Amino acid sequence: MTKTALIVRHVPREGAAGFLAPIEAAGYSIERIDVANPAFEAVDLCAPDLLIMMGGxxxxxxxxxxxxxPLQIKKLxxxxxxxxxxxxVCLGSQMIAAALGAPVYQGHTFELGFAPLELTAAGKGSPVKHLRGVRVLHWHSDTFDLPDNVELLASTQHYRHQAFRRGANVLALQCHAEMGEDPRFEDWLTHFWADLDSATQCPNALREDHDIYGPAAVTAGRVMxxxxxAGLNA
Structure with missing residues (x-):
């Protein structure tokens, strides 16, 4: 039987992007649902073989x-x-933290731009190891406490809790390793312009970094x- 994957989009401009290729290569049939869709209320998040929750x-x-x-967190x-x-991913990682009982809150600074991760010992032994030394896109100002019974995988100079996993089946990534080749990045720059002001970032500089660092980030993200x-306990 074909394995099923459901992508939950909190806004249409934030999809799975570079992650689609490895999900499809692993044999999943992909469906998508927007939280703004009235049908979302009835969706059983336990049903798909794989659930991917994106940013927003x-x-x-x-x-x-x-x-x-609250409904999404309860289902999750x-x-x-x-x-x-x-x-x-990003908001999706914060949703996982909340569903595991950890508080999610506004952080002390807006982290926006391409920057490397600092991997923990657990991170170096996880699929996140493929992001080592790679500048990946960060775009958030919220953070969370680390839930119980998870492994911290990565940090940055601004936020300690950047990636964690629980066993083989739950992976939470604050960064956007799926972004770097998706044309929707331009939509992010124009639609989320207030974020650029908050982070004192220049859109032209971000476009240049996207062209320089984006392809390598997506390549590493896909391998991750x-x-x-491949290691899931289905």
Missing amino acids: PMGVYETDIHPWI AARLEKDRPTLG IGEWL
Whole structure:
């Protein structure tokens, strides 16, 4: 039987991008659902063989503005209780942290741009090792406490909790190793212009870094995801 993968998009401009190739190569049939779609309320997040939750500009704590957030966290917690294979990117990683009982909150600075990760000993023995020495895209100002019973895999100079895993099946990435070749990056620059102001970043400099560092980041990200998928305990 064909394995199924569901990509949850919090905004349409943040999709799986470079991660699509290794997911498809691993034999998954991919479906997508936007949280703005009324059908999202009825979606069973425990059902797909693989769940991928992408990023978004909202905070996990903004439940008054985004009433779907508590429902998503509740559904996600049920999936994690079953140890079903789950990948979270940026907001998706924060969702995983929240579903595992850890607080998510505004950080002390806006981390935006291409920068390397500092891997922990556990990170060097995980699929995240493929990001070692690679400048990957960071675009967030929220962070989280590390949940119980997980391994911290990577940090940066600004935020200690950048990537973690729980066993073989749950991987949370604060960075965007899927971005570097997707034309939607230009949409990020124009739509999220307020983020650039907050981070005092120049869009032209980011475009240049995207051209220089993006392809290597995507290549490393694809190898990372491919290795993670191969090691799942389905």
